[in-house]
Amino acid sequence: MTLLDFARGPALQAALIIFVLGAVWRIVGALTAPWRLVPANPREGALSPAVAALKGVFVKMWPHKPFQQAGLFTFVNGYVFHFGLAIVVLLFTPHILFIKGLTGLNWPGLPSNLIYMVAVITGASLIAGLVHRLRSPVLQLISRNDDYLSWLLTFLPVVTGLLATSHLGARYETLLALHILSICAFLIWFPFGKLMHAFLFVFSRGMTGVRMGQRGAEL
Amino acid sequence: MQRSQTLGEILDSRGVSRRAFLKYASYVSALMALPAGSAAAMAEGLAAARRQSVIWLSFQECTGCTESLTRSFSPTLESLIFDFISLDYHHTLQAASGEAAEKARETAMAENKGKYIVVVDGAVSTKDGGLYSTIAGVANVDMLRASVKDALAVIAVGTCAAFGGIPKARPNPTGAAPVDEIVTDKPVINIPGCPPIPEAMAGVISYLVSFGKLPELDDLRRPKAFFGETIHDRCYRRPFYERGLFADGFDDAGARQGYCLYKVGCKGPVTYNSCATLKWNGGVSFPIQSGHGCLGCSEPDFWDQGGFYRPLSTSLRDLGPALAGAAVAGAALGAGAAWASRRHQAAYVKEQAASEGGKK
Amino acid sequence: MTLAPASSHPHAPREAPALTGMADAVLAEVAARLEDYAETGRAATIELTAMPLTTEDRAELEAWLGRGEVAVTIESAGHSEIWETRFSGVWFVRHFGEGDRIATESIEIADAPLIVRSHPADMRAAARRLAALCADQSTRTRRDA
Numbered sequence: 143m144t145l146l147d148f149a150r151g152p153a154l155q156a157a158l159i160i161f162v163l164g165a166v167w168r169i170v171g172a173l174t175a176p177w178r179l180v181p182a183n184p185r186e187g188a189l190s191p192a193v194a195a196l197k198g199v200f201v202k203m204w205p206h207k208p209f210q211q212a213g214l215f216t217f218v219n220g221y222v223f224h225f226g227l228a229i230v231v232l233l234f235t236p237h238i239l240f241i242k243g244l245t246g247l248n249w250p251g252l253p254s255n256l257i258y259m260v261a262v263i264t265g266a267s268l269i270a271g272l273v274h275r276l277r278s279p280v281l282q283l284i285s286r287n288d289d290y291l292s293w294l295l296t297f298l299p300v301v302t303g304l305l306a307t308s309h310l311g312a313r314y315e316t317l318l319a320l321h322i323l324s325i326c327a328f329l330i331w332f333p334f335g336k337l338m339h340a341f342l343f344v345f346s347r348g349m350t351g352v353r354m355g356q357r358g359a360e361l
Numbered sequence: 362m363q364r365s366q367t368l369g370e371i372l373d374s375r376g377v378s379r380r381a382f383l384k385y386a387s388y389v390s391a392l393m394a395l396p397a398g399s400a401a402a403m404a405e406g407l408a409a410a411r412r413q414s415v416i417w418l419s420f421q422e423c424t425g426c427t428e429s430l431t432r433s434f435s436p437t438l439e440s441l442i443f444d445f446i447s448l449d450y451h452h453t454l455q456a457a458s459g460e461a462a463e464k465a466r467e468t469a470m471a472e473n474k475g476k477y478i479v480v481v482d483g484a485v486s487t488k489d490g491g492l493y494s495t496i497a498g499v500a501n502v503d504m505l506r507a508s509v510k511d512a513l514a515v516i517a518v519g520t521c522a523a524f525g526g527i528p529k530a531r532p533n534p535t536g537a538a539p540v541d542e543i544v545t546d547k548p549v550i551n552i553p554g555c556p557p558i559p560e561a562m563a564g565v566i567s568y569l570v571s572f573g574k575l576p577e578l579d580d581l582r583r584p585k586a587f588f589g590e591t592i593h594d595r596c597y598r599r600p601f602y603e604r605g606l607f608a609d610g611f612d613d614a615g616a617r618q619g620y621c622l623y624k625v626g627c628k629g630p631v632t633y634n635s636c637a638t639l640k641w642n643g644g645v646s647f648p649i650q651s652g653h654g655c656l657g658c659s660e661p662d663f664w665d666q667g668g669f670y671r672p673l674s675t676s677l678r679d680l681g682p683a684l685a686g687a688a689v690a691g692a693a694l695g696a697g698a699a700w701a702s703r704r705h706q707a708a709y710v711k712e713q714a715a716s717e718g719g720k721k
Numbered sequence: 722m723t724l725a726p727a728s729s730h731p732h733a734p735r736e737a738p739a740l741t742g743m744a745d746a747v748l749a750e751v752a753a754r755l756e757d758y759a760e761t762g763r764a765a766t767i768e769l770t771a772m773p774l775t776t777e778d779r780a781e782l783e784a785w786l787g788r789g790e791v792a793v794t795i796e797s798a799g800h801s802e803i804w805e806t807r808f809s810g811v812w813f814v815r816h817f818g819e820g821d822r823i824a825t826e827s828i829e830i831a832d833a834p835l836i837v838r839s840h841p842a843d844m845r846a847a848a849r850r851l852a853a854l855c856a857d858q859s860t861r862t863r864r865d866a
């Protein structure tokens with residue numbers, strides 16, 4: 143069995159099973175867990191929980207005025223690599239074919255050249271994010287191994303993907319295998335670390351909205 | 362034909378001049394992208410060489426390789442290779458048969474001890490002593506071992522000989538093995554392909570005969586001159602790949618426009634061979650030019666890659682049921698955890714209430 | 722082996738550039754080698770067969786180099802066409818293979834392409850043949866006399 147066969151076969155299978163199992167576990171667990179709301183009546187004029195939840199999800203997509211100056215880089219850079227990742231993952235034809243193979247869903251992709259450009263920007267943005275984190279004493283205080291591991295496992299697929307498409311460093315099939323293996327590592331770690339925010343951010347922000355709404359706080 | 366004569370002398374007696382050698386050598390060195398100026402050296406090498414004794418063994422194969430190599434050339438420049446070799450044994454092609462044929466093989470081996478080349482097409486059955494494939498009552502694996510004992514080099518022609526090919530495809534009932542798993546103490550050159558490109562074969566033999574050494578090989582023992590680049594590297598549909606223009610089927614608008622065949626399973630990006638440059642049938646076309654994706658036939662285990670029409674970037678396994686199972690298990694785990702948490706919380710509340718009640 | 726470039730095929734990318742600029746590069750190389758040859762006498766061969774030249778590139782290169790005073794055809798293991806270009810010392814060498822396909826194509830920078838010259842081994846063999854013919858002839862004349 144070649145490395146590529148291993149990556150496309152057993153490795154991908156195991157990683158996807160762990161990913162689905164872990165992610166569903168955590169989502170179902172979070173949704174069916176008891177809602178720890180303050181056992182008090184909502185303030186007068188408080189938002190209904192549904193509206194508060196929605197506001198919580200969307201209002202937080204841009205920083206509050208007072209934080210705009212200080213948090214600008216984090217926000218802009220964050221958007222750059224999140225959108226970059228979404229474009230690369232969802233609009234590169236080989237990726238679409240991969241998703242189609244799993245789910246049967248299909249949609250048109252973008253030209254590969256464009257995707258390479260976006261991937262380069264995404265990689266640069268990820269590096270900028272890491273540098274920012276390492277240079278900020280505050281971020282240093284709240285960073286854990288999870289943050290660095292999650293960063294690394296996001297960065298590796300981008301780099302290996304770029305290397306594979308540009309045939310740099312090794313033969314294409316080896317690079318492709320490494321790319322797929324790096325995605326396997328990403329998928330395996332996903333449900334158990336901060337990467338899970340991709341699913342959970344909706345719930346946590348919504349819940350924050352509901353709690354703050356109940357207290358009549360401005361969102 | 363006297364074996365002591367050089368190729369130059371033999372061909373001269375037939376009115377073939379050194380210009381033919383030079384022309385052939387420039388053809389081969391262009392094929393193999395040898396440094397400019399090697400043609401002259403190769404021509405001299407060829408003319409000074411003796412006729413190369415070749416023993417051709419056919420094992421678990423379909424004769425497609427032999428067909429590809431022998432029917433491809435009409436008598437012109439390219440066919441000169443057949444004047445440079447002496448095919449002393451090939452049980453499909455030779456006139457002699459039975460005892461006489463086997464005798465010819467033994468004679469050639471004895472006369473050219475240490476100097477003959479063994480060409481193998483077909484995989485070698487190894488299970489149960491190799492009894493699934495025998496010639497004249499001798500198991501292939503035994504004949505191979507005996508034949509290579511005094512050989513100069515072994516050329517495994519075709520994917521079956523080079524990597525096991527179709528006989529070795531799952532579940533490999535005959536224990537088929539590639540030649541280089543059995544021949545470990547002689548140089549082995551793999552020229553895979555189903556069938557292999559005839560020019561690759563001619564190029565390698567000419568190189569061996571004129572320079573007396575092996576051409577540069579890759580880690581799968583394939584000559585780099587012919588297997589140094591992927592089909593995708595030299596594919597004329599590559600601009601469509603880069604621009605994201607793909608055929609979704611074999612008869613849609615994209616297919617008619619000649620778009621890239623990646624989506625319909627082309628294995629060009631991971632297949633090392635020269636089809637895109639040398640092409641087939643005297644340069645007429647190659648699979649992608651004829652509208653079909655590359656099958657990856659010159660790569661190990663190409664038959665077991667999950668299907669010729671499965672795109673390269675997809676999982677090799679059918680994951681639907683496994684993933685559904687994982688989702689159900691995950692949901693159960695999550696619900697169980699939540700239930701345990703609720704119970705724990707309820708017990709805690711009760712305990713608190715009880716202790717507060719006690720205080721009163 | 723053929724060099725039928727992709728662009729000649731109906732399925733080839735339509736908008737593939739006909740002229741890639743490769744011909745300019747080859748021409749520059751020819752110029753450099755010719756200068757070198759004129760000065761030092763070092764002959765050179767530029768192999769065009771495997772170069773990614775389009776049909777248009779090849780035609781352009783051929784037109785630029787043009788045809789000079791000498792043209793040679795060789796019938797040995799198939800047909801070959803050789804000509805000196807407008808530039809003395811720059812030779813175009815084209816060998817045909819099966820079915821009149823171009824098997825190899827190169828530019829040689831030399832006073833004459835190697836393949837045009839007579840090889841010593843061929844000359845030795847020819848001398849033997851010619852001597853035999855003379856001997857034959859003289860015996861025949863003597864017998865007639």
Ligand code: SF4
Nearest residue numbers: 593596621622627629
């Ligand atoms: S048809 Fe195949 S080899 Fe050609 S560009 Fe598309 S994927 Fe690559």
